[in-house]
Amino acid sequence: MTAVKLDDRLLEVSGAVVRFAPGRPAVDGVELTLTCGRVTALLGPSGSGKSTLLRAIAGLEPLDAGEIRFENHLWSAKGLHKPPEDRRCGVVFQDYALFPHLTALDNVAFGLREGPKASRRETALRRLEAVELAHRAKAYPHELSGGEQQRVALARALAIKPDVMLLDEPFSGLDRRLRSELRGATADALRQSEAATLIVTHDAEEALELADSIALMNEGRIIQTGAPDTLYMKPASLTAARLLGDVDVFEAEVRDGIANTVLGAYSATGFTNGDKVLLLVRPEGVKLERADAEGALARIIARRVSSGYARLTCRLETGQTLEARASLKENHRVGDAVRLGVEPAFAHLVSA
Amino acid sequence: MIAGRAQFNPVRPALVAALICAAPLLAVAALGVFGPWTDYMAHIARTRLPAYLGHTAMVTGVAAVSAGLIGVPLAWLVARYRFFARSVFEWLLALPLAAPAYASAYGWYDLTQPGGPADLLPTVRGPIGAGLIFGFALYPYVYLLAREAFAGQSADAYEAARTLGARPRSAFLRAAIPMARPAIAAGLALVVMESLADYGAVVHLGAPTLSVGLIRAWAGEGAIADAARLALILVMIAFVLFALERSQRQRARQTSASGRRRPPRRVDLDPVRGAVAALFCLSPVLIGLVIPLGRLTYLAFHAPMARDLFQAASHSLTLAILSGLAAAAIGLFCAYALRSKKPVAVAAARLAGLGYAVPGSVAALGVLVLLGGLQSGLDDAWTRLTGVQFPLLLSGGVLALIFAYQSRFAAAAIGPSESALQRVTPTLDMAARTLGAGPGETAWRVHRPMVMSGSLLAALLVFVEVLKELPATMILRPFNYDTLAVIANNYASDERLGEAALPALLITLVALPPMIWIARRITRQEDAK
Known part of the structure; x- marks a missing residue:
């Protein structure tokens, strides 16, 4: 501003x-x-x-x-x-x-x-x-x-x-x-x-x-x-976050300045040890990799076509679901196993 | 509500309106309960009351059935089909309301009496004859409300019935009619209320109803308290109908307001069916308006002219114009009261709206009782103070008449003003204020132009009603102050229909242009919706 x-x-x-x-x-x-x-x-x-x-x-x-x-x-x-x-x-x-x-x-x-x-x-x-x-x-x-x-x-x-x-x-x-x-x-x-x-x-x-x-x-x-x-x-x-758009939420606790989530470790500057935090992930920040790459393992459980992109719902091993966006030209199918990574700019920690 | 400067506060005007409309009725009720009992009441209960009640039931029953059988099919035809001159019939069908029922009764009785030009037909008389006269004079109430309901019904229900296997006739009976039932019931309630209030037609056709009994008790026997008791019976019947009308209208609003409406497309009728439809539309106008008026015109040309006709005409016009203006003002105040949503103001406006259920004779009796009481109170005080009687200012003046008319008809003016003011939504006020207009300027530049035509409609409705009004005028008119309705009735009761014809005709002719305007406006407005 x-x-x-x-x-x-x-x-x-x-x-x-x-x-x-x-x-x-x-x-x-x-x-x-x-x-x-x-x-x-x-x-x-x-x-x-x-x-x-x-x-x-x-x-x-x-x-x-x-x-x-x-x-x-x-x-x-x-x-x-x-x-x-x-x-x-x-x-x-x-x-x-x-x-x-x-x-x-x-x-x-x-x-x-x-x-x-x-x-x-x-x-x-x-x-x-x-x-x-x-x-x-x-x-x-x-x-x-x-x-x-x-x-x-x-x-x-x-x-x-x-x-x-x-x-x-x-x-x-x-x-x-x-x-x-x-x-x-x-x-x-x-x-x-x-x-x-x-x-x-x-x-x-x-x-x-x-x-x-x-x-x-x-x-x-x-x-x-x-x-x-x-x-x-x-x-x-x-x-x-919810007022401005879709977001998925993952709970975590801060240990040694780090919040460990299923999607990886995030630096938790500004929080103290033991703080409960939420990792907020915008769908456009979720990257889909092939199953043999690094990242959290997940399975695509739904695919819907929206205007200009495909909305993929993925289920992590923990049972949590996460929304991702992918280009329509990419050939994702329901049932495919994928690895999920998150672009740091689109993931953000807030206190729970 | 916009904060800041004081807004127009409608509480007091609404209370005055409620007082004007309710006070006469309360006076009648008080007198009926507390007034002295005379032998007359016992006598009448034994002798004439059963006949009054029987006639009332018969007349109103026949009126309701015939008005329903005429009004509902007409409404359906005009709302859903296209045929020759349909758009003219749309408003033409409302015009019989311009003629008072007694004018139609004079015309038809004279035509069909033994030796009359149409004596092949059964003579129009007795309770059935009177009921039919009312049916043809008042069906427009049913027609107008049902037409609005049919035209506003989404085509979906009717078409859904058709896709579910119903033929047109069965879809009409099973989908269209039930959806329009609240509107039809409201129209029928108005028909019955108007026939209850009538005096001239039932007297002339020899079917005296409770209204007639009331006037006879007062005029013939001077038994005001007994007249008040008969009035109370009348009012109770009217209030049941009134409650029915209101609740049905509420439902009509609920059934039509929901969701997006797809107005039905009118179906073209082939030339033959179209001609039949046009004839069907023409016949009630002929029977209710043209034929009786034609006979009255003929009679008027073959009889000496009624005495003091011009004076009576000017009295009628004066009363009708003043009452129309007063009613428009009351209607507007009540509409503002309803809009303010202040509980006291709303209650007062609703109370004022009850007046419509009060037959004219009852309103007049109430005004008489009120002013009589006031006069005697003033007399007492004045005599004690000055030793002479208080001047006879109030009883029976023109003012008393207008008071009674307001008590009965001002309610009719609330509706048009209310719906006009409803178009002035709160955000329009806000828009005007944010554009720099203060409350006064907002009222002048936004409210006035938007409400004006509603107020004109209100004034004209009451103008027409007062012009036709007979029983209240008979009771309250000052000595030697005749109106057209009164002289028509006087001649008719002397079996001098020839002289009665011209004043009755004049009433209709004067009422016709405003009625045409009203009918066109009402029907056009709904088409625009």
Whole structure:
């Protein structure tokens, strides 16, 4: 993660708590910093409090404790609440929330309030052009496809030149193909806007692809923040690792700075003798060797074709299973005996 | 709920609406329970009550069966087949609702009475005749709700039945009808509730029901407490039906909301079958609307004009417009109350919604009791303070009438406003707020345009109902304040159908354009879904 420069404009959330009912708060002491011009993804399972945090930043939910500041102006604190209309937060809602009684153009123009009507419409039209929808300006939301609606919602939020852009699962209503098409365009538009951007998602692939940095959220708390590849390769915990993708887990105990596992010995710097640790292995780090090579002996018990590669499930002699990925051209068959090695970069120790 | 500035708080308006709608009913109940017992009640229980009850059962039974037999096949035909003028019939079939049942009763009775132009037909009279009149006047309730259900049913169930070996007719009976049953039951409950509340048609056709008994007890004998007791019987029947209607509608929503729906594709009918279908669609409109109105038109041309017709017309219009506006406002407040999800507000709005089960005569009686009590209370206090009586301000004024209309009809305005407001999802509010609009601006730029046409629908529905309303108007109208419905009824009860024809005709003609708008809107809206 790049260092925060002194002149960066920041949105800072500190110790934020939002409580809907007695018991565990929906947002439970969150620390998060967003930087203008950068895209942060907030990734977590459903019910982890992501959307509530987003709404608190937008001013749609009051804080029960903690603070939200933008450039040192206090936006939210206990008993203090700057109303949403005064925050200049552009929000793209999960259901897009386009006004059904207004055309695409009028939706985009809704938040514009400076200058005469003609110039506001001109501005709105330019925003629509930017998302390649100028030709649909006169269409009503129900006449637009899902992807078009998403782009209108994005243009509408960007039209107010927001300081902070908040997107709540912006691609969840779209099919897979459209999703990946829109992702790139959306990321470009967001970076150009110079706003501090937060994208809420439960899709790891989306977070990894879109964001400059990722914050992982679970049960109301941020459990790890960092650049996408750091987070993927060096997760802080099993939960963090699972949020970002498939992972297999092997238990071990640290002896003399070494964790011995069925897959070999790993240096356990930072742990002390007797610590219980978990070895986390990403499937793409598992190498398959011929049976007479070195490594842990295993047998392929299932092979499934996924997009672009084969997913092999291997059973070790200990009975544990492990997932590996192999090129489709390689001739692995169920029942084959193989030796497994692990590329160190894709294996990572965390405490149990 | 958006934090920050205060939101519009609907609790108080909803409580006022609930009070307006429920107070008359509570007054009737209190009077029925605590009021003085007279010999009249004992007398009536021995003599006329059995006949009232019998007529009520017969009239509503025939009405429900005939409305079901007309409404359900029509709905199926229009929802699932394509034939000549189908899209016109779609809304045309709702239009008999524009004519009050008594207008249809006058027309048909005059046509079929001995010596009338159609005296080959059995004379339309008695409980069966009245039931049939109601069937043809009110089947649109069944038709509209069943059509919505059939059109909204996913084609899957019907097609699944076909692939499992059912022929079209059997698939209709075994898959389509059971799925639409909640909607059909709700429509039938409305038919029965409306026939229960009627006065003009059953009196004219000689099948006095409980409603008639109630008005006779009040007007003929001045026995208000006994009228209240008859009213309570009526209300209890109505509430059972109302509960049925509500629970069935709930189920209708549940059975239609699930999953992705694939709307059925309409099947083309060949020209011959198409012509038969078109004729089948045309006949209830002819019987329920065109023929009786044609007869009334003929009568109107051959009889002296009713006295004070224009004045009555302006009274009718004034009452209908004011009530429509008031009901739209109440409907909107209740819709906001329901949207707020605040328990008190929601309960109040639901209570206001109960008004629809209260027949007009009962609502009017309740208003009379309430205002009478208020007046005598004020009189006492005023006399003690000043030595003179309190001025006669409240009883029997136009305001009292509008009060009673609201008590009965405002409930009809809640539905359209509620469904309009349901389209304004919480995220739309949030979107407006994050785009810089404050709560007031959000209400003006987002809520107002989205709710407007729902409120117009509510106002027009109540406008049409008030225009046709008879029993409540008879009870509460100020002295010398006649409406079209009242003068039509007065002439008809003097056997002067010729003079009764024009006012009855006028009611229908004025109600027809808004009814066309309503019917087109309701049917188009569902197609867009």
